[in-house]
Amino acid sequence: MLRLVMLAAVAATMLAPAGARADKSWCTDEHMQKMDAMVAKMTDEAKKKSAQTNLDASKAAMKSGDTEGCIASMKLAHTDMGM
Ligand SMILES: [Cu+2]
Incomplete structure (x- = not known):
């Protein structure tokens, strides 16, 4: 059972659309470089x-x-980029 829960968690992480939703990870030096x-x-x-x-x-x-x-500003920038 625990194994199943862990698998589900991993799957959810992988399925989450990267950058499609407002996210704090947008506000990092790494993302800014991207x-x-x-x-x-x-x-x-x-x-x-x-x-x-x-x-x-x-x-x-x-x-x-x-x-x-x-x-908020990143969201606007993404819109300009067609994301
Ligand atoms: Cu961005």
């Missing part, structure tokens, strides 16, 4: 500019310890 790389690859200049603005706002919020603001 976002920088994604913005750099964007070809739509208008969207790229908007994504960069939102990403910068998200980074600023993260630095000031404002997780809510960080997540």
Whole structure:
């Protein structure tokens, strides 16, 4: 039984859509680096500019310890990226 519970927990972790939902893991240096790389690859200049603005706002919020603001701005950046 315990084994089954553990398997279910592992499956749930693996099935959770990465980055699809608002998440505190968005507000980490690692994620910011990923976002920088994604913005750099964007070809739509208008969207790229908007994504960069939102990403910068998200980074600023993260630095000031404002997780809510960080997540809100990251969500906007993701929208610009088509995520
Ligand atoms: Cu992001």
